[in-house]
Amino acid sequence: MPASGKNQGRKITPPVIAARLSEHVTLEGQADGNVIARFEGYAQGLGKFSAPALKRLGELRTGLPLASFSRGGAAEKEIHLLVQRLARSGLLEYRLGPARGSQDCVVIEPQVADYWPQIAKIGNTDTIALSRFAYLRRRGKEMVLESPRAGALFRIADPKIAAALAMLSQPQKIGQYRKERGFPGLELLGLLVDCQILFKLRAGDADGLRACEGDPNLVLWDFHDLLFHTHSTEGRQANPLGGLYSYSDLLAPLPAVRPPWPGPAIDLKGAATPASAPSPFASLLDERRSIRDFDDENPVTLAELAALLQTAARVRAKWTTPSDMGEEGPEVSYASRPYPSGGAAYELELYLAVNKCEGLARGFYHYDADKHALTSIEVRPEALDAQLSDAEFAIGASGAPQILIVIAARFGRVSWKYSSVAYSLILKDVGVLTQTLYLAATDMGLGGCAIGTNNIDRFARMTGLEFSVEGPVGQFALGRGITPDPDGSPQIG
Numbered sequence: 001m002p003a004s005g006k007n008q009g010r011k012i013t014p015p016v017i018a019a020r021l022s023e024h025v026t027l028e029g030q031a032d033g034n035v036i037a038r039f040e041g042y043a044q045g046l047g048k049f050s051a052p053a054l055k056r057l058g059e060l061r062t063g064l065p066l067a068s069f070s071r072g073g074a075a076e077k078e079i080h081l082l083v084q085r086l087a088r089s090g091l092l093e094y095r096l097g098p099a100r101g102s103q104d105c106v107v108i109e110p111q112v113a114d115y116w117p118q119i120a121k122i123g124n125t126d127t128i129a130l131s132r133f134a135y136l137r138r139r140g141k142e143m144v145l146e147s148p149r150a151g152a153l154f155r156i157a158d159p160k161i162a163a164a165l166a167m168l169s170q171p172q173k174i175g176q177y178r179k180e181r182g183f184p185g186l187e188l189l190g191l192l193v194d195c196q197i198l199f200k201l202r203a204g205d206a207d208g209l210r211a212c213e214g215d216p217n218l219v220l221w222d223f224h225d226l227l228f229h230t231h232s233t234e235g236r237q238a239n240p241l242g243g244l245y246s247y248s249d250l251l252a253p254l255p256a257v258r259p260p261w262p263g264p265a266i267d268l269k270g271a272a273t274p275a276s277a278p279s280p281f282a283s284l285l286d287e288r289r290s291i292r293d294f295d296d297e298n299p300v301t302l303a304e305l306a307a308l309l310q311t312a313a314r315v316r317a318k319w320t321t322p323s324d325m326g327e328e329g330p331e332v333s334y335a336s337r338p339y340p341s342g343g344a345a346y347e348l349e350l351y352l353a354v355n356k357c358e359g360l361a362r363g364f365y366h367y368d369a370d371k372h373a374l375t376s377i378e379v380r381p382e383a384l385d386a387q388l389s390d391a392e393f394a395i396g397a398s399g400a401p402q403i404l405i406v407i408a409a410r411f412g413r414v415s416w417k418y419s420s421v422a423y424s425l426i427l428k429d430v431g432v433l434t435q436t437l438y439l440a441a442t443d444m445g446l447g448g449c450a451i452g453t454n455n456i457d458r459f460a461r462m463t464g465l466e467f468s469v470e471g472p473v474g475q476f477a478l479g480r481g482i483t484p485d486p487d488g489s490p491q492i493g
Contacts, residue, residue: 015187016099017108017117018063019083025091029054035082037091046085053078060086063095066117088113090238096188106188107155109144111238112457115151119190124175127201128189130168131213133223134197148230149218149468150195154188161188171201217469220415225423226468234390235457236467242394242453288438291447292397294479299402302359304444305352306372308478312338312440313350313433315370337369339436342425347413348433349470351377351463353387353404356479364462379462386458391477394451401449402479406459407433409473430474437476447481450474 021027028036033048035057052075056064060083069080086092087110094108094117108117122128134147136156143162146153156162164182177183192198205212211219218226230236240246278286316336323329334344341347350367352374354360364384365374388400395401407430415422434450441448454472465471 013099015096015105015185016065016067017187017191018065018095018097019060019087019092020063020095021060021086022091022093022109025086027057027060029057037086037089039091044089044091046082049078049082050075053082065099066094084116087116096191104155104157105161106157108152108191109155109238110152111146112151112236117152117191118194119187120193122174122186122190122193122200124178125173127171127173127205128168128177128193128198129171129201129212130165131197131199132210133218133221133226135223135227136162136165145192145197147195147197148226148236150197151236152195154192154195154197165192168198171205215466215468217412217466220412220422221468222415222420222422224420225415228423229471229473230456230467233472234453234455235459284439284443288442289447290395290449291479291481292395292449292477293482294397294399294402294447294477295482296356296399296402296479298480299356299358300446300478300480302357304446305357305360305403305478308437308440308444308446309350309367309369310372311443312436313367313369314338314372318370335370339429339432341429341432342414343417345414345417345425345429347410347426348429348473349408349410351406351408351459351472353384353391353406354402355388355400355404356402377463383458383462387455387462390453390455391451391475394453394475395449395477397449397477401477403477404451405437405476405478406454406472407474407476408459408470410470411468426473434474434476437478441478445480447479449477451477 022039025037025039027046028038029049030036033050033054035046035049035054037044037046056075056079064079064083069076069083083092090110090113092110094110095104096106096108097104131147131149133149134145136143136145143156143159144153145156145162145165156165160182161184164180164184167177167180174186174189178186189198193200199213201212202214231239234241314337316338318333318335320331320333323332335346336344337346350369352365352367354362354365356362360374361376362384364377364379364387366377367374387406388404391397391404392400409426409430411422411426414425418425438448438450451474454475456467456471459465459472460467463470
């Protein structure tokens with residue numbers, strides 16, 4: 001691998017897939033049989049294992065073939081269990097290469113926690129092509145092949161493999177493609193099909209263009225929009241995320257206030273009409289703060305939650321009108337809500353992870369803005385706990401929010417009309433809805449705080465919705481705020 005298309009009269013040994021520890025991870029086997037994974041200053045227990053299994057821990061540094069787990073011995077079963085636990089924690093990578101030797105052809109880096117290498121079946125009569133979401137880029141001194149749809153990225157160690165895969169920008173029938181010099185092998189192609197970096201064309205899909213990838217919802221996504229969605233959120237990528245100050249050793253922070261432009265300035269302080277007192281709206285804007293800690297002895301009530309949603313997010317009116325496409329265009333339905341929305345799309349939906357609310361059971365709900373009602377969605381308690389604890393961590397609070405409002409988008413509502421700017425329009429809508437929630441909460445004497453992260457994979461599991469159909473694009477922590485101590489320190493946010 002890669003192999004010449006010419007038959008040299010000798011049997012070619014297929015490459016193997018082997019699991020190995022990620023470079024930043026070490027395993028420690030303790031005297032009592034417990035195994036600890038250590039990485040980036042953290043320690044994670046993985047369970048207790050037998051002495052024969054502990055002796056094989058070192059093999060996970062160089063790589064254990066996945067096929068070895070099927071031999072049926074007790075130690076192999078234990079190692080298989082350990083590897084699965086490491087995989088769920090994102091602590092493994094997988095090498096694809098010769099059975100003997102240390103040379104890597106391809107290294108697979110999981111991007112979702114439950115990824116496990118699977119080789120899709122491909123036959124000589126199948127025609128395959130690169131997904132329009134697939135891309136090859138330089139990362140440091142490596143080349144990586146990835147896609148926002150994929151559960152893993154592929155580190156390409158052999159440039160001949162990259163060249164062979166580039167041929168798949170045009171659909172290739174396997175029977176003919178495998179005759180090409182540098183054919184990358186059915187194993188790699190099967191892995192890439194499983195990750196949706198490659199796809200099989202169906203009968204009649206001659207060109208392999210946008211409508212051929214199998215999922216009609218993807219037709220509405222532009223490449224850059226789906227990439228931005230998956231790589232600026234949690235759940236479908238393994239890059240470090242959040243306030244990491246990654247470039248603090250390279251650049252000084254920018255000043256909070258931009259230095260003045262050169263030239264004469266017009267002083268506006270005396271230009272405004274004097275007023276005896278600020279308007280109620282001006283006072284509301286001035287009072288708005290980000291409140292991160294909440295009084296759990298006095299949680300928000302159901303009546304207060306209903307009033308906030310009625311103020312900020314209800315459907316005020318609905319109508320249908322012909323589209324502006326001309327006589328051939330369909331009629332389009334519209335709805336008005338209290339905040340503005342690009343093209344009057346109003347694609348945003350509110351889901352509530354309720355921790356503490358007087359009169360409302362703990363759980364996960366969808367807000368029906370048309371009927372002004374909450375619908376309970378059954379989710380695993382662990383998923384609800386994770387949703388709330390992630391929000392607590394993200395805002396640096398001393399406890400979970402009383403209510404976490406998850407702002408989700410029905411992406412197709414915007415991308416059906418707008419090209420190239422659809423996702424940016426959605427994020428602008430999130431901004432104005434967030435400010436509306438801030439002002440409504442402040443007006444009611446409640447506290448709130450916008451949250452910059454979302455886990456799109458968890459939301460998909462909780463709702464059963466495909467991440468490309470409807471998913472989280474913003475979050476807002478809500479509760480009865482604890483008044484900060486009057487120590488003179490400025491409020492952030």
